[in-house]
Amino acid sequence: xxxxLRTRNDAILRDMTPFLVAMPNHWSWLDxxxxxxxxxxxxxxDPTKMASERFLLLLQTLDRLTFGPEGMPMPRWVFYDCAEVxxxxxxxxxxxxxxxxxxxEAIGLEPGETGxxxxxxxxxxxxxxxxxxxxxNLASLNPxxxxxxxKGLASITKALALxxxxxxxxxxxxxxxxxxxxxxxxxxxxxxxxxxTPAHSEAETLTYRLQVTEDNLRYxxxxxxxxxxxxxxxxxxxxxxxxxxxxxxxxxEAGEKYVVVGPPRRHQQGRRIPxxxxxxx
Amino acid sequence: xxxxxxxxxxxxxxxxxxxxxxxxxxxxxxxxxxxCQPYLVTSAYGTAAESGRLPFGLEIKPELCxxxxxxxxxxxxxxxxxxxELTFGPVGMPMPRWVFYDCAEVxxxxxxxxxxxxxxxxxVRYALDVPDDYEGPVPLSLYVAIPxxxxxxxxxxxxxxxxxxxPGAGPxxxxxxxQAVGLRAFSMQLAYGTTQWRxxxxxxxxxxxxxxxxxxxTPAHSDPTTLTFTIPVNARxxxxxxxxxxxxxxxxxxxxxxxxxxxxxxxxxxxxxxxAGRRFQIVAGPVIDGSxxxxxxxxxxx
Numbered sequence: 001x002x003x004x005l006r007t008r009n010d011a012i013l014r015d016m017t018p019f020l021v022a023m024p025n026h027w028s029w030l031d032x033x034x035x036x037x038x039x040x041x042x043x044x045x046d047p048t049k050m051a052s053e054r055f056l057l058l059l060q061t062l063d064r065l066t067f068g069p070e071g072m073p074m075p076r077w078v079f080y081d082c083a084e085v086x087x088x089x090x091x092x093x094x095x096x097x098x099x100x101x102x103x104x105e106a107i108g109l110e111p112g113e114t115g116x117x118x119x120x121x122x123x124x125x126x127x128x129x130x131x132x133x134x135x136x137n138l139a140s141l142n143p144x145x146x147x148x149x150x151k152g153l154a155s156i157t158k159a160l161a162l163x164x165x166x167x168x169x170x171x172x173x174x175x176x177x178x179x180x181x182x183x184x185x186x187x188x189x190x191x192x193x194x195x196x197t198p199a200h201s202e203a204e205t206l207t208y209r210l211q212v213t214e215d216n217l218r219y220x221x222x223x224x225x226x227x228x229x230x231x232x233x234x235x236x237x238x239x240x241x242x243x244x245x246x247x248x249x250x251x252x253e254a255g256e257k258y259v260v261v262g263p264p265r266r267h268q269q270g271r272r273i274p275x276x277x278x279x280x281x
Numbered sequence: 282x283x284x285x286x287x288x289x290x291x292x293x294x295x296x297x298x299x300x301x302x303x304x305x306x307x308x309x310x311x312x313x314x315x316x317c318q319p320y321l322v323t324s325a326y327g328t329a330a331e332s333g334r335l336p337f338g339l340e341i342k343p344e345l346c347x348x349x350x351x352x353x354x355x356x357x358x359x360x361x362x363x364x365x366e367l368t369f370g371p372v373g374m375p376m377p378r379w380v381f382y383d384c385a386e387v388x389x390x391x392x393x394x395x396x397x398x399x400x401x402x403x404x405v406r407y408a409l410d411v412p413d414d415y416e417g418p419v420p421l422s423l424y425v426a427i428p429x430x431x432x433x434x435x436x437x438x439x440x441x442x443x444x445x446x447x448p449g450a451g452p453x454x455x456x457x458x459x460q461a462v463g464l465r466a467f468s469m470q471l472a473y474g475t476t477q478w479r480x481x482x483x484x485x486x487x488x489x490x491x492x493x494x495x496x497x498x499t500p501a502h503s504d505p506t507t508l509t510f511t512i513p514v515n516a517r518x519x520x521x522x523x524x525x526x527x528x529x530x531x532x533x534x535x536x537x538x539x540x541x542x543x544x545x546x547x548x549x550x551x552x553x554x555x556x557a558g559r560r561f562q563i564v565a566g567p568v569i570d571g572s573x574x575x576x577x578x579x580x581x582x583x
Contacts, residue, residue, distance in 0.1 A: 026430035048509065049556055050549075053500040077374050077503040081438035081475055082384035084501060085509065086429040126428045127326050127388040136383035171326055173383060193326075198355035199386060201379040207350065207387070209326075246352075253351055 005035035008222025009152040012092060019043040019116060020164060021056070021089040029130055030088060034163035043093070043116065047084035055116055059089065061107055062118050066139035074137060087125030087133070090161035092153065093118045103145055120153045122161035124170070131168040135161075138180060152222055154183050159217040170210045175202055177239035177271060182263045184208065186220040188228055190260040192275070195237070196249035204245060208260065230261045233274030240270050248275070256280075310337075310523065312452040313394065320345040320418060321466065322358065323390035336465050336519070345395065345418060349386035356412070361391065361420050363410045368441035372477075374503055376439065389427030389435070392463040394455060395420045405443065405450045421451040424463035426472075433470035437463070440482065457485045461519045464489070464512075472512045477504055478542035479574055484566030486510065488522040491562035494578070498545070498552035506548060510563065527565040530577050542567065542574040551578065 007013060018039045022030060024046055032039045045052050056079065064073045083089055093116040096109055107117060123137035138158055142150035162170060171193070174180045184190060190208035197205040210216075218226035237244050252258065257278035264271040314337060321341050325348065335341065347354040358381065366375045376385075385391055395418035398411060411419055422442035426435045440460055443450040464472060473495070476482050486492060492510035499507040512518065530537045538561075540547050555561060560581040567576045 022430070029430045047501045048496045048499070050498065050500060050552060056501045075374070075377075075503055076501070077507075078377075078380055078384065080499065080502045080507075081436065082380060082427070085438075085473060085475070086427050086436040088430065125384065125388050126430055129428055129430055129432045132326065134383065134388040171387065173379075173387075194350045196352065197350075197382070198352055199349040199358050199378070200382045201377055205382075249352060 003225075005037070005218065005221060006223045006225070007152060007156050009149070009156070011149060012153055012156055013037060016092040016094055016119065017043060017116070018160065019045060019055075019091055019093045019118065021045040021047055021052075021059070021084055022087075023047065023085060026088065029166070031164050031166055034160045037160065039164075047080060055118070056084070058107070058116075059118050059121060062091075062121060062139050062141060063137065065107070065141060065144050082125060083123045083137070087123065088161075088165060089121050089123045090164045091118050091121035091139075091157050103148070106144070119150065120157040122158045124161065124165055124167070127171060128169075130166055133162075133165050133167045133170055135170055135172045138183065154180075155186050155220045155222070158183065158187070159220045162212050163217060167212050170212055171207065172210070173197065173200060173205050173207045176204050176206055176237065176245065176273060181260075181273065183220075184210070185260060185263045187212075188216040188219070189230055189276075191278075192248070192252060192258040192260060194249060195252060195258070196242070196245040204240075204242065206245075206260070231259060231276045233261050234276050236272040236274050238267070238270050238272050239264065310452075310454070310458050313455060313458050314339065316400075316452065317394035317396055317421060317455070318342065318345055318418065319392065319462065319466075320347065320357075320395045320420065321390055321392050322347040322349060322354070322361070322386050324348060324350055324387045326387065335462055336516075337462070339462065341466075349382055356415060357417055357420070358386070360409050360411060360415075361393075361423055364420055364423060364441065364443060365439065367408065367443070367446045369439070371446075372504075385425045385427060385439070389425065390467060391423050391425050392466045393420050393423040393459055394451070396451075402450075405447060408443070408447050408450070422455050422459040424459050426463065426467045426469065429473065431471075434473060435467055435469040435471070436473045438475055445481075456482070457488065457522070460485060460489070461523055464514050464519060469514050472514050473509065474512065475499070475502065475507050475509050478506050478508060478540070478548065478576060479567075481567075483508075483563070483576065486512070487527060487563055487566040488525075489518050490527060491564045491579075493581075494551075494555060494561045494563060496552060497540075497555060497561070498548040506542070506545065508563075529565045529568055530579075534577075536579050537564070538578045538580070539575045540578050542576060 020039050067073050096114050096117045120140040124133040124135040127134050140154035142153045187210055193207040195206050215226055216228055219228040259276050261276045262274045264273045319339050319341050347357055362378055369375045398416050398419050401419045425439040426437045429436055442456040489512045495509040497508050499505055561578050564577050564579055567574050
């Protein structure tokens with residue numbers, strides 16, 4: 001049995017409740033007790049049931065509050081066709097009746113409304129079932145409600161989600177200037193699959209691959225006993241340097257391999273992301 | 282008939298035993314096979330990259346395999362998105378570019394048929410916003426499929442052909458043929474799908490049926506009149522879909538429940554029955570009678 005999970009904010013595990021959205025025929029393929037934290041049966045949501053509508057609508061609210069200002073909120077049909085039916089959504093929720101009035105109002109709850117209210121989610125769909133997944137949405141209301149002591153919610157959510165999905169290889173895409181890169185790099189070095197992605201809504205998107213291990217999940221959660229090593233950087237990419245991204249992309253397409261080896265750091269000329277070249281024989 | 286003998290079902294391929302070519306019984310779709318070329322968009326990490334052979338002697342040429350991780354694929358992928366905008370924009374569900382990337386091209390794939398730009402009429406190029414100096418393939422149909430958690434199951438949530446908005450842009454029945462070949466291109470055993478009760482596409486889906494209903498009323502979707510269904514994929518179903526129009530049951534058939542697609546109370550009632558554990562199938566495409574659209578559904582009791 002693995003040792004209990006310790007995080008940078010154990011109040012999340014203590015005070016919030018995990019949930020899972022997935023088709024019933026997928027439940028047996030998933031780990032419903034990640035790191036010993038059991039998802040209550042009543043928190044396992046079937047997206048095909050009419051009674052699930054309200055909770056699924058609140059997931060869309062979570063997404064809008066997180067991504068609305070960045071311009072990529074997820075349409076309802078995308079939630080259904082590109083998450084709930086083929087893959088899964090894991091996150092943490094709180095009971096509506098426990099929430100302060102100001103939070104209830106901001107989320108759009110009805111007076112007297114009860115039930116689960118999602119505060120974070122990680123959305124992923126299989127690429128190569130059962131162990132390779134594409135994570136395409138990580139949302140957390142920590143920035144929206146800073147007074148609720150939700151520090152670390154996004155990392156903890158992603159870590160437990162990857163365990164729930166039994167994911168061993170995670171592919172993802174994010175923008176060079178996205179705050180999310182701070183979170184994704186907590187899980188370890190990220191193999192760069194693309195550095196410049198015109199196929200995406202924003203060409204300044206990087207695609208990465210992460211090898212998932214128990215150690216890097218614990219490290220990302222902030223477990224003080226977990227360690228993770230990162231290679232030394234060979235250079236940095238400035239988050240708005242399109243020419244550098246395009247040059248790096250050309251090198252990747254020519255067969256060279258690169259890894260993002262740490263979180264972005266602030267610099268006078270903007271954010272800089274450390275990258276190492278992988279030596280190949 | 283050329284005398285090559287009947288096609289032999291080897292489980293996945295419909296090849297003639299003697300000459301290993303698409304049997305002439307499929308001459309009905311010869312115009313598509315002769316004038317359009319199959320393409321595939323998939324990343325090196327997708328299962329679609331391992332997908333097997335196509336039926337009817339079709340092959341996907343290397344120059345028609347597009348990797349979304351490569352910059353050179355950009356112009357073709359842009360035109361694909363334009364095709365989607367034209368067909369799904371009017372119903373309020375065009376696919377954002379990031380959804381194409383995150384939820385189709387990388388995890389699964391997009392299959393369809395295209396023609397070289399030089400062989401596409403100017404009005405089609407204009408409709409698809411193809412640059413004047415573009416000389417590559419122009420997609421006329423697309424079929425999106427992504428793997429599901431359960432191995433062997435795929436979710437096919439988008440399909441269309443330019444004929445829907447520009448009749449004559451491609452041969453007739455291009456969407457149906459794209460779906461038939463696409464089901465094999467991704468080596469799926471069970472196909473999930475979603476569409477709306479009033480969608481004309483339900484008729485095409487029903488040709489591969491009967492369709493097992495997972496939902497009849499879907500408030501989780503942008504359009505609650507969405508239904509979710511499954512199709513077991515095998516060579517016989519694909520063959521029949523291309524050759525046979527499912528017989529519509531009689532109006533007074535006692536085992537058939539005719540669903541009025543515009544009566545939401547009926548859709549909700551059917552959904553309630555499904556959630557109570559009863560099983561239903563759509564047995565044929567919609568029947569339009571005056572201003573009424575009805576779909577035949579039967580309960581599966583065995």
